[in-house]
Amino acid sequence: MNLFGFEIKRKEDDVPELPSFTPPVDDEGSVVVTAGGSYGTYVDLEGSAKSEAELVTKYRNIAQQPEAHKAIDDIVSEAIVISDDERVVECVTDDLKMAENIKTRIREEFENVLKLLDFSNKGYDIFQKWYVDGRLYYHVIVDEKKIREGIKELRVVDPKRLRKIKEMEKKRENDVIVTRLKNEYFMYNEKGFDKKDATIGISSGLQGLKIAKDSIVHTTSGLLNETNTLVLSHLHKAIKPMNQLRMLEDASVIYRIS
Secondary structure, eight states: OEETTEEOOOOTTTSOOOOBSSOOOOSSOOEEEEOOSTTOOOBOOTTHHHHHHHHHHHHHHHHTSHHHHHHHHHHHHHHOOOOSSSOSOOOOOTTOOSOHHHHHHHHHHHHHHHHHHTHHHHHHHHHHHHHHHSEEEEEEEEOTTOGGGOEEEEEEEOGGGEEEEEEEEEEEETTEEEEEEEEEEEEEOTTOTTSTTOOBOTTTOSSOEEEEGGGEEEEEOOEEOTTSOSEEOTTGGGHHHHHHHHHHHHHHHHHHHO
16 A cells, blocks of 8 residues: 555564454454455445445434433533643553653654644544544645655544445465455545445446545544444434434424324
């Protein structure tokens, strides 16, 4: 995978490749596909990606309900406390087994990231987006002509338009079919993956934009559904009671009118 004209990867000795017959389970909700074929890989994400995009839409719809909106405000206010006396977040490197100069550089870069996010002013909104959607994506923007100057901007990306893809390949070793990670990247679709025409043709590249993994910074809620295929939001438990509340309100209006 190339990033801004440079290939960035770890040494093979640092990351040992351990063969296994099953792909690893993670909490990022990425789509696992099988690589291979003379025409590349063609992925139909209408089912899984459509469901995930619909979930994000449903979570945002729940957040508009007055009762849920008030509860979310209370939760976010308890998590993000902005005051003049104390910092909102702080990088603690006391237990890190590294040299002191490296710890200092880590803290300095942490402060730089906070400035890029404008966390002192937008920390409340950032945490609220993550809490409601269950996932948060940022595009890391750098100046290709001045790579050494580092990150210039962190631009938020709508999670309904971005999906992580993992290409896995299967090989037979010692009469056992093992699964290995071949490629990993993000796919961006301007129309979003909740549309019927949002099928991704990786070989043609007409329906989605292939983005390097290192160009996207993302975090999820860590909650998965029962099949470990979809990332859930902390609001997922509120879907059923919220629907019941709305039905009860509508039924009360109809009962009183009749």
